[in-house]
Structure formats: C-alpha cells, structure tokens
Amino acid sequence: MSNTPVRVRFAPSPTGPLHMGGVRTALYNYLFAKKHNGTFLIRIEDTDQTRFVPGAQDYIMDALKWCGIMPTEGPGLGGDFGPYIQSERKEMYRPYADELIKNEKAYYAFDSSEDLSQMREQALKMGMPNWQYNNVTRGSMQNSLSLPADEVQRRLDNGDPYVIRMKMPRNVDVRFEDEIRGWVVVNTNNVDDKVLFKSDGMPTYHLANIVDDHLMKITHVIRGEEWLPSAPLHVMLYEAFGWDCPKFAHLPLLLKPDGNGKLSKRDGDRLGFPVFPTDWKSEDGEIYTGYREQGYFPEAFINMLAFLGWNPGTTQEIFSLDELVASFTLDRVAKAGAKFDPDKTKWFQQQYLRGAENALLAEKLNIVLDNKYSLDKLTVVCGLMKERATFIEDIWTEGSFLLERPIEFDEQTVNKKWKDESEALMAEWSTVLSSIDSFVAENIESTFKTFLAEKELGIGAVLPLFRLLLTGKGMGPSMFEISEFLGKDECIARISIGITSLQKV
Ligand code: GLU
Numbered sequence: 079m080s081n082t083p084v085r086v087r088f089a090p091s092p093t094g095p096l097h098m099g100g101v102r103t104a105l106y107n108y109l110f111a112k113k114h115n116g117t118f119l120i121r122i123e124d125t126d127q128t129r130f131v132p133g134a135q136d137y138i139m140d141a142l143k144w145c146g147i148m149p150t151e152g153p154g155l156g157g158d159f160g161p162y163i164q165s166e167r168k169e170m171y172r173p174y175a176d177e178l179i180k181n182e183k184a185y186y187a188f189d190s191s192e193d194l195s196q197m198r199e200q201a202l203k204m205g206m207p208n209w210q211y212n213n214v215t216r217g218s219m220q221n222s223l224s225l226p227a228d229e230v231q232r233r234l235d236n237g238d239p240y241v242i243r244m245k246m247p248r249n250v251d252v253r254f255e256d257e258i259r260g261w262v263v264v265n266t267n268n269v270d271d272k273v274l275f276k277s278d279g280m281p282t283y284h285l286a287n288i289v290d291d292h293l294m295k296i297t298h299v300i301r302g303e304e305w306l307p308s309a310p311l312h313v314m315l316y317e318a319f320g321w322d323c324p325k326f327a328h329l330p331l332l333l334k335p336d337g338n339g340k341l342s343k344r345d346g347d348r349l350g351f352p353v354f355p356t357d358w359k360s361e362d363g364e365i366y367t368g369y370r371e372q373g374y375f376p377e378a379f380i381n382m383l384a385f386l387g388w389n390p391g392t393t394q395e396i397f398s399l400d401e402l403v404a405s406f407t408l409d410r411v412a413k414a415g416a417k418f419d420p421d422k423t424k425w426f427q428q429q430y431l432r433g434a435e436n437a438l439l440a441e442k443l444n445i446v447l448d449n450k451y452s453l454d455k456l457t458v459v460c461g462l463m464k465e466r467a468t469f470i471e472d473i474w475t476e477g478s479f480l481l482e483r484p485i486e487f488d489e490q491t492v493n494k495k496w497k498d499e500s501e502a503l504m505a506e507w508s509t510v511l512s513s514i515d516s517f518v519a520e521n522i523e524s525t526f527k528t529f530l531a532e533k534e535l536g537i538g539a540v541l542p543l544f545r546l547l548l549t550g551k552g553m554g555p556s557m558f559e560i561s562e563f564l565g566k567d568e569c570i571a572r573i574s575i576g577i578t579s580l581q582k583v
Contacts (some may be wrong), residue, residue: 484550
C-alpha cells in the first residue's frame with residue numbers, strides 16, 4: 079500500500095445543501111490527501127433519482143470553493159477517472175451486477191413493493207417489528223433462490239420487474255480494521271440482503287459506491303459514521319469481486335451543543351447559528367442561513383470544523399489550512415461524537431479577524447460600505463476597532479464614529495456622568511487640547527494627565543465625558559488614538575457640538 083498513491087473521495091448525494099458535517103468530511107479528506115501528496119476527488123452520488131434536488135450539486139461545489147478545499151478531480155474539474163457523476167456512469171454498473179449473479183453472490187428478486195409491505199405487516203402482527211429480507215426470510219420470497227430455474231427464466235424473459243439483491247451468507251463474521259475505530263466485526267446474520275440494482279435500471283448506492291471506488295482507485299474511504307453499518311456489506315462486495323478493499327475511516331458524528339443527538343439541518347435556525355456553509359434557498363423559498371453570509375471568514379470556519387472530531391495533541395488552536403495539512407492524522411480523530419459549540423465558533427472568527435491585516439479588513443469593510451470612504455481611513459478604523467469586533471460589520475457598528483460625527487449619545491453614560499459642571503469642564507479641556515502643537519496620541523495623553531493633576535480629578539471623572547462627546551459611546555478604544563485620528567479641529571468641533579446637543583437633552 080505504501081507505494082500506492084493516496085486517492086480519496088468526497089461522495090455527496092445531491093439531495094440538498096451540504097450540512098457542516100458534510101463539509102467536515104470533505105475537509106478531512108482534503109487534509110489527508112494533501113498530507114500524503116495524494117488526490118482528493120469529488121464524486122456525485124445521484125443514483126437515487128427520487129431524492130435529487132436541483133441546485134444541490136452547484137451548491138456543494140460553490141461551498142467547497144468558498145472553504146478553499148476544492149478537489150482536483152470531479153465534475154467540471156477534469157480527471158482521468160470520469161465521469162464523476164454516477165447517473166452519467168449508469169451503463170457501467172450492470173455488468174458488475176451480472177457478474178455477482180453469475181458467481182452466485184447475488185440473486186434476482188421479483189417481489190413487488192406491495193409484497194414487501196405485506197410481509198412487514200404480517201411480521202409486525204406476529205410481534206416482529208423489524209422484518210428484513212435476509213438469509214432466513216428470502217426462502218419464502220419470490221426470488222431466483224426460492225423459485226425453480228425455469229420460472230425465473232420465464233419471468234426474466236417476460237420482462238417482469240426485479241431487483242438484484244446481495245446474497246448474504248449465513249453466520250459469517252465479517253471483519254475489517256477501521257483507521258479510527260480499530261477492528262469492527264459484524265456477523266452476516268445481522269445484515270440484510272441489500273438491493274444492489276434497482277428495477278429502474280440504476281444501481282443502488284452500495285453497488286455504485288464500491289464499483290466506483292474500485293475504478294477510481296480510491297485507497298482510503300473517509301466518511302461519516304452513519305455509513306459504518308454499511309461497511310460490512312461493502313467489504314463483502316470487494317471480496318465478491320476479488321478486489322482489494324480500501325482502508326476505511328468512519329468519522330464521529332457532529333452532536334447538538336447539549337450533546338443530545340445529531341446536529342440536524344433544523345437545529346441551526348432553531349438554536350440561532352448556521353449549520354450550512356453558505357445560504358441555501360429551499361424549493362419552497364425558505365432560506366437556511368450560511369456561515370459565509372453571516373460574515374464568517376472561511377479560514378475561521380474551516381479551523382473550527384477541523385477541531386470537531388480531531389485535535390493536534392497540543393494546546394495550539396489556530397491553524398491555517400497548511401498547518402492543518404501538516405498536523406492532520408487519522409489516529410487523532412476521535413471515536414466519540416463531537417459537540418458543536420456556537421460560542422467557540424464565534425471565538426475562532428474573532429481570532430481570525432484580530433489576526434488579519436488591517437488593510438485586508440479595510441478592503442472587506444469597503445465593500446460593505448459601498449466605497450464610501452478612503453481605504454487609508456478604513457485601514458486605521460479597522461486597526462483601532464478589530465480587537466472589539468467579531469465580524470467585519472461590527473467594526474462599523476462600533477467604530478462608525480471615527481468617520482461620522484455621533485448623533486446620539488449613550489444614555490447610560492449621560493445619566494451617570496453628565497453633571498451640571500461637565501459643560502464647563504469639557505470647554506476647558508477643549509481649550510487645553512487646542513494648545514497642543516503636535517497632535518499625536520502621546521502628547522494628547524500627557525497633556526490629559528497634566529490636566530487631571532491640575533484639576534485634581536480622577537481619570538473616571540473626565541475621560542468618559544471626553545469619550546461621550548467625541549464618540550457618543552460609553553466604551554471604546556484609546557481616546558488618545560481616537561483623538562489623533564480625528565485631528566485637533568475635529569476634536570474641538572465635536573466637543574462643542576456635543577455640549578450643545580447635551581444641553582438640549
Ligand atoms: N453518497 C453517500 C453520502 O451521501 C456517500 C457515502 C460514502 O462516502 O461512501 O454521504
């Protein structure tokens with residue numbers, strides 16, 4: 079195996095938008111491929127045409143692009159193993175189903191869906207709620223194992239509808255070593271005779287998945303835990319074809335923040351955080367919010383996702399994609415479900431915003447503000463405000479005063495701090511300010527300290543008033559830096575306008 083080039087795939091079904099659990103599966107595949115200089119491909123598994131949702135495939139590709147984890151082979155991307163959409167490979171699967179029939183690993187089953195529901199109902203009445211088509215019950219069903227050969231032939235010649243089912247042997251232990259879970263052993267008595275090929279001429283997920291993983295030379299199958307129960311069947315299919323089995327790694331579930339059950343599509347809007355990478359508009363017009371539209375940076379989203387089920391074994395939490403590639407190993411992926419933490423998700427975003435270059439943030443803010451201000455000014459605004467923001471928009475909500483005079487004054491601060499003598503005090507401070515020659519933060523600060531000393535006042539008696547008049551707020555970044563940015567004339571003007579406004583209150 080060591081000389082075989084690593085090839086992994088992300089194999090979503092286009093049945094709707096990609097849930098963040100799906101993005102995590104794609105991410106771990108991406109990281110694993112890059113780490114081993116291998117290939118990460120995407121295959122669209124659309125054999126279940128009844129669940130096909132228009133727009134889902136484009137959504138998936140767009141979401142992966144936004145996350146920066148694009149595969150290098152796939153629909154529209156090229157690659158030597160295409161087509162990468164299963165419905166476009168339809169004709170390729172039938173010979174494999176025939177081969178299984180020939181080798182007596184599979185059989186024709188003619189039972190109609192009415193027959194099957196009847197069996198289920200009967201079983202239910204007899205106190206068996208989980209009736210299965212399996213190595214015990216198949217003897218009393220209509221299939222090529224129970225019917226005489228000439229009857230089977232007659233039905234086939236007649237064009238009677240049928241499916242092809244896997245013939246599970248009795249009482250065989252199927253074992254495989256999962257890269258995350260270790261040895262998994264399942265007895266075939268607990269596995270039903272899954273349909274491999276449907277009456278509509280399409281393979282089911284199981285057959286198509288195995289055939290494609292083989293033809294696409296997949297070395298590692300990294301996918302969600304929900305596929306673990308299907309793995310024994312898949313292992314048996316590889317054996318039935320005489321093919322090498324890829325390695326399996328089943329990723330832990332993503333759990334709701336309280337740990338009670340799987341994180342579902344509906345949880346997002348119910349609990350107030352997105353579960354989708356980007357906005358999704360359902361067919362009935364409902365919008366499911368995405369991280370992108372909520373203002374998250376893709377780097378923060380990816381960093382957060384990487385930690386849902388994996389950890390580096392150190393205390394480092396902020397990882398660029400390249401660092402994740404370097405550190406990622408499957409043996410550090412947990413077996414237990416990973417609890418999603420909305421607060422931690424915000425924390426990651428905050429860290430990325432704080433760590434970003436001011437000029438870069440300014441470019442993003444500029445888009446939000448429709449190019450209304452110069453980039454130079456916005457760069458300073460971002461530098462002053464980013465410590466207090468989580469999203470780009472917060473920089474403006476909290477810091478618009480830097481470019482626009484305040485029209486409102488924080489009520490709480492006014493009530494608490496604006497006293498009868500405040501007007502005179504601020505007027506005096508304004509005069510002192512106007513005497514500063516070089517109007518830079520350092521000088522403003524030392525002048526302020528001298529002013530406090532002369533007036534025998536504490537900082538709390540003056541600074542909040544100064545802040546109130548200049549910014550309209552009760553809190554914010556350094557007043558000396560703000561003052562330098564605004565410039566002497568603007569500071570003096572704001573003090574005077576502020577005083578007038580507060581007189582009216
Ligand atoms: N099509 C399956 C899904 O939608 C893929 C499972 C697998 O990776 O084998 O999740």
